[in-house]
Amino acid sequence: MTATAPGLIRRILEYDPAIDTPALIVDETIMHQNIAEMASSAKSMGVNLRPHIKTHKTPEIARLQIAAGAVGIMCAKLGEAEVFAEAGIDDIAIGYQIVGEVKTRRLIKLMDMASVIVSLDSLEAAQALSGAMKRADRVISVYVEVDSGHHRTGVPIGKQTVGFALAIARLPGLRLAGIMTHEGHANAQPPETIREVAVATGEAMVETAELIRRAGVQLETVSVGSTPCAMYTPTVAGVTEMRPGTYVFRDTSAFAYGTYGPDRCAARHLSTVASRPAADRAVLDAGAKTLSLDKSSGHPGQGYIVGHPDVIIDRLSEEHGMVLLPDGEAGFAVGDRVEIIPNHVCPSVNLHDRMRVVRDGVVVDEWRIAARGRAQ
C-alpha cells in the first residue's frame, strides 16, 4: 500500500451529532490493516513481534495484536503491565528499570499473573532486585537495556554491555533473557540514512550478543524497537525480536518517511470549530489537552487536518487549537467538525479516557484506555 495524496483522504466518521468533541476516534479497518501488515512483516523477517502498548494503552487492542501473531507485549512502566495482566495478557515485558521497594513488591505480585521480563541498566538496581527476588524465592527474567546511540537510558553497546550482562548473569534471582535497545537515534535520521543507521545498530546488537555468548552465558533474545525502523533493524540476522508501537495507529511523524500517509493513520481527534475570530483564523476545541504539544518532522504545525492539507494548526493552548486558513479556504465555520491526525499519537492517546471505534463511518464500539496515566 502506498501513500495517497493527502488531499484525497476522507474522514473516517460520518457526521454524528451525538458524538461530542473533542473525541478520540479510531478507524477499525485501518487499525486492522496496520496490525496485520506488521505481523506479516515480522513473520517474513523471522522475528518475534512484541508490540509496545504505550501507543494504545488498551487491552482490546493488545488482544488483536496477539491474535495476529504477537508473542506478548512491551509496556513502558510497571503500572501499564499491571493493567494488561489484569486483562489477561500473560507475556509482558517492561521496558523500564524497576527501582524502589514499592515497585519491587508490585513486581512480585505481577509475576503471579503473567510471565514478566524487566529491563536493567545499573548494578544498583540489579543488586536491589536480586536481593528482593532471593528473599521472595523467585527468579525474574531480565533484558539488559543497551544504549545503541539514542543516549537516553541503557549501558553503552559493546564491551560495557558484555561486562554488565555477565554481572547480571551471576546475580541470584535474575535470569538474563536478552539484550534490548530502542534505536531512537535512527528514527531521528533523514529518510535517506535511516536504513543504514538501523542496520548498523542491529549488527552492533548481534555482535554484542555474540560476545556475551562466547563468554559462556546463555542469551535468547536480541530485541530492537521502533516503528520507523521496523523494516530495517529486524532484517539483521541474529535479531530475534521487534517492539514497534506507533504502527498500530501511526501519526504525522510517519509522513516524513514517505511510505505511509494519512490514509494509514487510524487514530484521529474529532474536533469542532469553536470560534472564527478572523477571516484567516479559526479556533478548534482541541488544544494541547487533546493533541499534546509534540512537534513532527512529517507535517508542519500541531497536527494534520484531514481533507485540508494546507491548513496549519499554528499553536495550541490547553483547550484551543489556533488554525491559520489560507486565502479562499472553504469551511471552518463555527460548528463545523474536522478530524485531526496527531503529531505523536502515544501522548495524545494518554490524554483521553476512552476511544470510539469506527467501522464504515459509524461508531460500533467504545473502549476504555485502561492504562492511561499509569506512569508509576
Added chain:
Amino acid sequence: MTATAPGLIRRILEYDPAIDTPALIVDETIMHQNIAEMASSAKSMGVNLRPHIKTHKTPEIARLQIAAGAVGIMCAKLGEAEVFAEAGIDDIAIGYQIVGEVKTRRLIKLMDMASVIVSLDSLEAAQALSGAMKRADRVISVYVEVDSGHHRTGVPIGKQTVGFALAIARLPGLRLAGIMTHEGHANAQPPETIREVAVATGEAMVETAELIRRAGVQLETVSVGSTPCAMYTPTVAGVTEMRPGTYVFRDTSAFAYGTYGPDRCAARHLSTVASRPAADRAVLDAGAKTLSLDKSSGHPGQGYIVGHPDVIIDRLSEEHGMVLLPDGEAGFAVGDRVEIIPNHVCPSVNLHDRMRVVRDGVVVDEWRIAARGRAQ
C-alpha cells in the same frame, strides 16, 4: 513575602518509601498561603475573585478558594463545570463557547444544578444558544469574550465588541452579564512592561464596557484573568472581577517576574532517579507524561529540581526526564528522589489522577483530580 534564593528551598515531603513515583504532591501550607494572599489582594483592590480551576481541577481546592472569599469559579470547559457542580459549587462561569446540540443539552442540565455563565464570541453560536434557551424556556447569562490583544478567541476590543454585545442583548434567552478577557499578551511581556500592558488592557476593557452602557445596555461585570497580571489589571477602576488560576500552585513561569520563587510553588512532582547512564547524566522516572512538554520563561529546561538550581532537565520523552549534571554535582544516584516544580502546572496536573496533600513533610490527605481530562 519575597522569593528565597532557589538553592535554599527544601523539599516539601520527607522521604517516604511508601509513596511510589512519579507522584503529584501538594504542600498544604504554601497552597493556603497562595489562596489567602490572592483573596486578600482581590479584597483590597475591590474586585470579585473568580479563580480559574483549570490549574487544580479538584473540588476540595475550589471549596478552599470559596471559603477564602471567592465569589465562584471559572472553568475552561463544560465538562469541568459539570464535575464542580456535582461537587456542590453553585456559581460557575465557563470560559468557552458552547457549540453544538449535545453541549447545549448538557448546559441546560447544568443550569439545574448551579448558576451558570457562558462565554460567546460569535453570532452563529449565540443564535443557536438563544434558540435552544427559548425552546427550553430558560435564560442563560453570557460573558462576551473580548480579544484584548492575545489573538486567540474573542471579539476585537472596542467598537466590534460593542456591536456584538448589543446583538447578544437583543437575543431572547440570553442575558448579557459582562465582558471578559484573558490578557495573555500581557503575560508574554518582559517584567519591565507587564504592568503597563496589563493596565492599558484593563482601561480598554472598562472603556468598552462604558460604550456598551451608553448604548443603553446593562452590564455588571468587567472581568480579567491572568495570574502574572493579577497585581495590575484589576487595579483599574471599573474592572469588577479577576480570574487568576495558576496562583494556587504557581510554577517556574512565575520565576520570570521576580516576585515568587520556588518557596511559593505548592505543587511538585516527586520523582526517582531510574538510571545513571553517565557521570554527567541521570534519568528521572518523570517524563512528558508527568511534567508536560511546556517550556518556561522563568527557568531553563523542563522543570526546576528543588535544591538543585543548576541541574537542568534537558529533555523529556514520555517516561524519561534526561538530566544534565554539572561537574561535581552530588546526589542523583539510582534510587534517589527529587521534587520537580513544573514549568506549567496546569497541564501537568491534568496528567495525574490524584494529588497527595503534604503537611509538615507528611502526607495527610489524597484528593482525586476529579475534572482531569474533561476537555469536552
